[in-house]
Amino acid sequence: MEARIVGLKGCGKSTLMAALAGGRSDGQVTTVRMGDARIRALSAVFSPRKTTFAEFRVREAVWLEASSRKSNMERYLDQLAGSQVFLHALRGFESPLLVEDADYLRDLRSLDSEFALADLMTVERVLERGRKQPLPDAGKRAVARAMEALEVEIPLREAHFPEPEADFLKAYQLLTLAPQILVVNLASGSALDGEAHAELVAAANGRQIVAFPFPDAAEVAELSPDEQLEFAEALGLPGPAAEIVTHAAFAQMGLISFFTVGEDEVRAWPIKDGTRARQAAGAVHSDIERGFIRAEVVGYETFMRLGSLKACKDQGLLRVEGKEYPVVDGDIINFRFNV
Ligand SMILES: Nc1nc2c(ncn2[C@@H]2O[C@H](COP(=O)(O)OP(=O)(O)OP(=O)(O)O)[C@@H](O)[C@H]2O)c(=O)[nH]1
Ligand SMILES: [Mg+2]
Structure with missing residues (x-):
């Protein structure tokens, strides 16, 4: 899974990167662990070799320099195709490096417009090509619906395409189709107060919002996991950045986690909400999906209340589920399979 941090110049993207990565950022890419208190708690129960x-x-x-053929913004948007989720950073602090004052609503509208415009141009190109080589019916419908939305700057993720249209559009890597969350770089010591928050929620149009001062979060990220929780709280942060940002991104993408547990490994597996047990097994291994017999399932909360799988089983709380069972966030699953 790859997330892109996007945002106007100087809004704090690199600082957010540091807040997510701690000292582990490798230039412009990093791998962020989705901090999950449930995994830490399960690991404490099983003391596995690996978590x-x-x-x-x-x-x-x-941001790249403009070239003779392309503007700064065009070059910026070019590199975004194919992103699975955007972390849209917004500047909430007055910057001595920038002329414009801090106004994240203005900045949000500005980049939103650019995304919509870039998609409109992509869709127009598809339409143009369709004049020479006719599009399939689903393609025609998709293009018409996309144009209608983009012309009034409605992002395509709000246009709710039915399956065949959505499939057709996949190939074009449209920017407003990807899920997006808003990450506000608050001025130190400030909060998203009532009115500003309400306005941002309205402009977010269904996107999750998280807000904290990036430099504070970057400092917290340098500490050990235990210290992070404590210092985040002391600084008034909603939590370590890696935790709150990845949670919001997961939720926005419609992802949930199930867990596998044991002495060897305690592990979180991200899957799309609504995934059936058999398909979920495939996240672990294709052999388990193919040879699926049943899933033994207990919810995280129930497990923690009873303290062991044996206790869950003895009390009849380790459920047996078939291949069509829709996995729920926090399910602890043991797959029975046969290869
Ligand atoms: N006062 C203050 N300064 C900040 C804050 N966040 C970032 N900065 C500073 O603002 C400048 C830009 O921050 P970056 O994180 O580099 O921003 P960026 O979005 O990566 O910038 P570009 O890559 O140039 O677009 C740096 O000098 C930061 O130290 C903040 O919350 N408060
Ligand atoms: Mg930067």
Whole structure:
């Protein structure tokens, strides 16, 4: 999975990267562990040889100089195609390096417009090509619907394409189709107060919002995991950045986690919400999906209340589920399979 940090010049993208990566940022790419208190707690129960968190690759989309053929903005947008999720950084602090005052609503509208415009141009190119080589019916419908939305700057993720249209559009890597969360770089000591928050929620139009001062979060990220929780709280942060940003991104992408546990490994597996047990097994290994017999399932909360799988089983709380069972966030699953 790859997330892109996007945002106007100087809004704090690199600082957000540091806040997500701690000292582990490798230039413009880093792998961010999805901090999950449940995994830490399960690991404490099983003391496994290995504990594996869900992970994200995060990359900062950097501003490039304009070229003779392309503007600064065009070159910026060119590098964004194919991103699975955007972390849209917004500047909430007054910067001595920038002329414009801090106004994240203005900045949000500005980059939103650019995304919509870039997609409109892409869709127009598809339409143009369709004049020479006719599009399939689903393609025609998709293009018409996309144009209608983009002309009034409605992002395509709000246009709710039915399956065949959505499939057709996939190939074009449209920017407003990708899920996006808003990450506000608050001025130190400030908060998103009532009115500003309400306005931002309205402009976010369904996008998750997280807000904290990036430099503070970057400092916290340098500490050990235990210290991070404590210092985040002391600084008034909603939590370590890696935790809150990845949670919001997961939710926005419609992802949930199930867990596998044991002495060997405690591990989180991200899957799309609504995934059935058999398909979920495929996240672990294709053999387990193919040879799926049943899933033994207990919810995280129930497990923690009883303290062991044996206790869950003895009390009849380790459920047996078939291949069509829709996995729920926090399920602890043991797959029975046959190869
Ligand atoms: N006062 C203050 N300065 C900040 C804050 N966040 C970032 N800065 C500073 O603002 C400048 C730009 O921050 P970066 O994180 O490099 O921003 P960026 O979006 O990566 O910038 P570009 O890559 O140039 O577009 C740096 O000098 C930071 O130290 C903040 O919350 N408060
Ligand atoms: Mg930068």
